[in-house]
Amino acid sequence: MLFKPEITYDAEHKVWGAENARDYFAPDLSIGEIIFHEMRRHPQLIAQISESENTVLTREELHLNSMRVASYLRSLGLLQSDVVGIIARNTTHIFAVTYGCFFNGIPFHAVNMIFDEAAIKHLFNITKPRLIFCDGDEYEKVKAATENLKVKIVTMRNHPIGSIKIDEVLATPIEENFKPSRLEQGNNQTLAILCSSGTTRIPKAVTISNSRKILSAALDLTTSDVQYAHSTLDWFSGFLTTVTSGVFSTKRIISDIPFDPVRFLRIVEQHKVTWCMHSPLHLALTGNSPELEKTDMSSIRTFLYGGARCSLEAQQKIRSRLHQDGMNLAYGLTEIGAVTINFHFDQKPNSCGRPVDGKKIKIIAENGDHLGPNEVGEVCVRSGQYWAGYYGNPEETQNVLDSEQWFYTGDLGYMDDDGFLYIVDRKKEMLKYQSYKYFPNEIEDVISQMPDVVDVCVFGIWDPMGSDKAAAAVVKKVGSQLQAQDIVDYVRKNIPVMNKHLHGGAIIVDDLKRSPNGKTNRKATKEYFLKLMESN
Structure with a gap:
């Protein structure tokens, strides 16, 4: 059988790799510039539907709002060396904030809203944002956590006294002849800052560059696709969906309420979702929902999931409802994006798939030897893109990145004879x-x-x-x-x-x-x- 994507195996050095994908856009354009021009190309297409707030935005409307946010940031004198903080749910206007940052070449630092005051203080003390966008629900917590930073706070909903309302920002006049900013450091410049998972200690601030390789998990998207990912901007899946829906001009369905499998299934059926991205928890909840058997999921061609392990039974329940082999288990890290995707669930269940878009993989034994097929060791990845490391933390960066730009994941796994990756466990959890x-x-x-x-x-x-x-x-x-x-x-x-x-x-x-x-x-x-x- 012909498996995809095509990969190579260097038997001498024991390295698996994939060729770089064809670039659809001029190589000098930033992610922000690409999204800016694509929005202008498809002004009447629906960009976003908020299932919880009952709002609909065309690409033209979202484009205008994004330029208003960008103009507001410029009016405050924010530079590309500054950082904007985001700690908010998927409400109607949060993505105008995201794209406004992209248009200006200003990175945002996204933090999860359930973090406590101490964690928020720790993280924002690293990046020191000049301005923070948050929901009014978290306003007092964010205000207390950032008291020493003397930062402006814009609220997205439930506006308390003392905050700047998002409506005030969206009332900003758009600069005459507005154009997205060119990146001062080129596409190696930081696009966004997310947080590591933080399962064992306080999360680190992870930088993500303007590299095109962040698109590698969604290169087949078109304007006819309907995307859904429940996760917020601080998750890589939420960030990825935000970027790809802008780049590929898809329709995106959003919701700002806690995940509910029944509601998700209703969204799929009502909006004919074609591409969705789930965490293993959400997949398990959906797979065990009594509503699954009653739901028409024929519109879905890509059901992407990753981030942790999930029972094969739950995966197979979802797969049984899809009309094609669209169960795509992905393996990746916030630091370097998608590494592998399994496009062959039916043949290779529970495999994380083959390397994507220029990624290279080697498996390393404890003594440093390179291992061949079916031998378990630490998974190491070379992404082929620049990574600035953990923001303000060069020591931690050096712990995971060697002089040849190989990233040591801390995951134990092996490659099979067909070049498919299998993750065994975290190295530290043996x-x-x-x-x-x-x-x-x-x-x-x-x-x-x-x-x-x-x-x-x-x-x-x-x-x-x-x-x-x-x-x-x-x-x-x-x-x-x-x-x-x-x-x-x-x-x-x-x-x-x-x-x-x-x-x-x-x-x-x-x-x-x-x-x-x-x-x-x-x-x-x-x-x-x-x-x-x-x-x-």
Whole structure:
């Protein structure tokens, strides 16, 4: 079978790679300039529909609003060396703020709204934004966190006294003969700053350049596509959807309320969504929704997901409702974007796919040796694009990027004989029980096969004998009678290796502890487990 994309394998150096994709736009144009010109080319197309606020914007209207925001930033004297802060939901005008920043070549720093005051203070003290756009819901928290910065705050909704309303910004006259700014440092200049997942400590500020390679996960989009991603701008998926809907002039459906699988399925059917991007959590919730079997999903040609593991059962439930093999598991990092995409779910379920758009991959053993096919080691990636590193943190940058620009992901995985990547686990999450190594995901994969399990997190509980006893927190389906002991017994029955049994026990929880981007926070879930055990 002919697999895509085409890749090469350098057997001497043991490096897999993909050729650079054809560039659709002049190489000197910034992302902001591309979006500016594409909006002018398709003025009457619908750019955005807010499903929660019942608003509709054409590309012309969004273009005008974006120029008004850009003109407002210019009136404040903001330079390309400055930073704009964003901590907001997907409301009607937040994307005019995004594109306004792009038009001016000013990076924005997006932070999740559920971060507490201390985390917001830490992150914005790194980038020191001159202006922050947030929802009125978080105004007091943001104001307190940035008190030392003396920053202006614009609210997007629920406007409290003292804030600048977004309507005031959108009343700014557009500069005469407005043109997007040329980038002072070319396309190596920072486009945006997002946050690392922060599952083990306070997130880092991750820079993203104007490189075209951020488009590599969506190069087949056209003006006839309808995009949906529930995530906000601080998630890479939300950022990517914002960029690609602007570049490829798609229709985008947005919502500013918490994710609900029934609502998502209704959006797909009502708006004929063709391209959507999900977190594994949202995929699992959708796959286990009773409404799935009743929903017409024939419009979807790309169902892209990634960021963490998800049960194969949930993936297959979604796949069974699609009219073509559009289940595309992607592997990537905020730091370097999409690395691989699996366009062959039916043939290679649970693989992260092959390298995309100029990406190169090597697998490294603990002693530094390069490994060949089917050998597990640390996944290292060379993206072929400039990366400025973690904003204000050169030490952390040097820890993950070597002198040849190989990024050390911290993920363990292998490439199969067809050049498909499989992720085994995080390098740091390897555990030992009585000197035998195991990875949490090995046990999670088994537990997730239980019909009544929606989600699961496995972790190690340290004991005085020097072992990590595996324990599990499990989310069961609504109405299920599943008990903790059922899970322990199931693992014992289905995993013959004793060191992978749940010697630490199991608990049933309403939900797992998660980081702001929705990923399972293994450390926090473990802490909750221990606290619960101590109280019993």
